Amino acid sequence: MQNKEYLMIPGPTPVPQNVLNAMSHPMFGHRTPRFAEMHKDIISKLQKVLQTRDDIFILTSSGTGGMEAAAANTITPGDKILTLVCGKFGERWSELGRRYGAEVIEENFTWGKPVNTDRVKELLNQHTDIKAVFATLNETSTGVINDIETLGSIISDTPALLVVDAISGAGGIEVKTSDWNIDILVTGSQKAMMMPPGLAVITVSQDAWKVIEKNNSPCYYFDLLKARKSSEKYNTPYTPAISLFVGLNAALDMLLEEGMNNVYTRHKVLRDAVREAANALGLQLMAAAEYASPTITSIYAPSGIGADDIRSTLKQEFGISFAGGQAQLKNKIFRIAHMGYTGKMDIITAISGLEMALSRAGYPVELGLGIQAAEKVFLRGQK
Ligand SMILES: *Cc1c(COP(=O)(O)O)cnc(C)c1O
Numbered sequence: 001m002q003n004k005e006y007l008m009i010p011g012p013t014p015v016p017q018n019v020l021n022a023m024s025h026p027m028f029g030h031r032t033p034r035f036a037e038m039h040k041d042i043i044s045k046l047q048k049v050l051q052t053r054d055d056i057f058i059l060t061s062s063g064t065g066g067m068e069a070a071a072a073n074t075i076t077p078g079d080k081i082l083t084l085v086c087g088k089f090g091e092r093w094s095e096l097g098r099r100y101g102a103e104v105i106e107e108n109f110t111w112g113k114p115v116n117t118d119r120v121k122e123l124l125n126q127h128t129d130i131k132a133v134f135a136t137l138n139e140t141s142t143g144v145i146n147d148i149e150t151l152g153s154i155i156s157d158t159p160a161l162l163v164v165d166a167i168s169g170a171g172g173i174e175v176k177t178s179d180w181n182i183d184i185l186v187t188g189s190q191k192a193m194m195m196p197p198g199l200a201v202i203t204v205s206q207d208a209w210k211v212i213e214k215n216n217s218p219c220y221y222f223d224l225l226k227a228r229k230s231s232e233k234y235n236t237p238y239t240p241a242i243s244l245f246v247g248l249n250a251a252l253d254m255l256l257e258e259g260m261n262n263v264y265t266r267h268k269v270l271r272d273a274v275r276e277a278a279n280a281l282g283l284q285l286m287a288a289a290e291y292a293s294p295t296i297t298s299i300y301a302p303s304g305i306g307a308d309d310i311r312s313t314l315k316q317e318f319g320i321s322f323a324g325g326q327a328q329l330k331n332k333i334f335r336i337a338h339m340g341y342t343g344k345m346d347i348i349t350a351i352s353g354l355e356m357a358l359s360r361a362g363y364p365v366e367l368g369l370g371i372q373a374a375e376k377v378f379l380r381g382q383k
Contacts, residue, residue: 003319008350010140010168010296010323012190012197013340015247019194022250023243030242036234038249043234045252049260050170050185052177052203057227058248059200060241063167063188065222066200067096070163070184071134072219073212077101079131082123082160084115084151088141088326089165093134100217105130111329112142112298114291117150124158131211132161132183138169141326143298143335144287145173152181161208167191170201171255172267172295172339183208189244192267192295192339194251198244204228267294270338270347273377277351277370281358286333295339298325300332305361307334313357320353344378 007014028034043056050056059065071093075081081102083093086109097104107123109115115135124130133155138145148164155162161183166175170185172192177185183205189195204212204224212224226237255263274297278285286298301307307324308331314320323335336350351370358365 003317006318006320006346006349006353008323008337008342008346009321010191010335010337010339011188013192013194013337014342015196016194016251016254016341019247019250019254023196023247025243025246027242030240031235035240035242035245038245039234039236042245042249042252045249045256046201049252049255050175050177050187050201050203051179052182052185054178054203054205055209055228055231057202057204057224057231058236058240058245059202059222059227060198060236060238060244061200061222062190062197063165063186063200064092066167066186066188066202067092067165069200069202069219069222069224070186071096071100072217072222073215073224074132074161074163074184074208075100075102075217076215078103080105080127080129082107082120082127082130082133084120084133084135084146085109086113086115086142086144086146087111087136087139089139089167090136093136093163093165097134112144112286114139114144114146115151117147117154120151121154124154124160128158130158130160132163134163135165137164137166137175138173138293138295140168140296140335141329142286143293143296144291145169145293146291148175148182149180156181161205161211168295168339169293172263173293174260174264177203178205189248193248194254194340195247196244198241199248264294266343267338269377270294270342270344271297273344273347273374274336274338274351276373276377277347277354280373281355281365281370296323296335296337298329298333298335301334302358302363305358305363306331309361310334310354310357313360314353317360318353318356320350322350347374
């Protein structure tokens with residue numbers, strides 16, 4: 001028999017059976033009342049999950065399409081923007097900014113640490129003409145969350161917009177889009193939203209609209225003014241991924257039924273279990289507890305053992321997929337995603353596999369120690 005698959009990578013993530021079932025339906029047209037009603041319904045659910053009263057657009061693209069929409073609609077060539085980089089995904093904002101002709105001030109922070117908000121304040125004081133600040137809620141490459149609330153309060157005292165990539169966080173980590181003064185928030189379907197890849201979600205504040213209305217970007221597919229026009233009738237400018245919309249509606253129902261506070265607690269408990277297990281096994285965690293991501297944990301491989309060897313044993317022998325390190329972290333760390341449709345027993349499976357893979361690699365591991373640590377977290381946590 002082929003191994004049963006346990007997907008523990010930061011997207012795509014497992015999709016619940018009832019979301020898969022919902023997507024298995026005869027096709028229907030998108031210029032119809034049926035689509036419009038569903039679209040309206042999804043947007044009101046997204047407003048709850050993302051805690052915003054702003055306009056929301058669902059784009060047929062992966063998350064990066066949403067990031068491109070944010071950059072293309074706000075940046076006019078020559079604009080000064082600030083990008084906050086503490087890992088691989090932060091770099092994407094700089095790349096997008098340069099593509100769209102911005103003068104990019106890229107501020108780099110140590111990978112494995114969050115953005116230093118005092119430094120951001122300094123930079124905004126130094127450069128009063130910054131038009132937008134681009135940040136990442138959850139830096140997936142390292143497993144660190146950034147303090148978007150503080151960033152938002154700093155930036156709201158300036159004319160700059162705050163644009164946030166929340167792709168690997170939204171739906172698993174609380175984000176108060178309106179209260180935190182986020183002008184544009186981007187997320188994707190295949191991370192914590194329990195969906196297959198293929199949809200991006202973008203929110204747009206009134207301040208952001210003022211910038212977008214003045215911008216004359218040549219961008220066509222991702223033109224948000226066109227999207228706004230169509231959305232008056234709960235339509236989309238071009239053919240949307242209809243089945244994915246149906247699936248998103250079902251996934252949002254699941255989230256709201258569980259209750260967002262319970263969803264956020266569940267993710268934190270899973271994170272704590274993974275971290276305690278790693279500690280018990282003598283492994284080093286990349287992120288300190290204060291800013292450890294609730295959706296993904298980066299762990300250093302023991303010295304002398306390649307993280308990718310551990311990953312390949314896990315995959316081949318046990319059917320478990322962990323993510324590897326990116327760029328300078330390649331073969332140094334492995335990353336365990338615990339986002340979206342993930343529960344306690346998924347973590348037990350992952351840690352058990354990890355113990356065996358470490359043992360295979362010659363690391364002196366006392367089998368069961370990591371599992372015990374995870375079980376203790378679950379037993380002391382909420383039921
Ligand atoms: C996955 C991810 C992206 C890229 O999303 P795609 O759907 O692959 O385009 C961007 N930013 C972060 C933080 C991510 O985790």
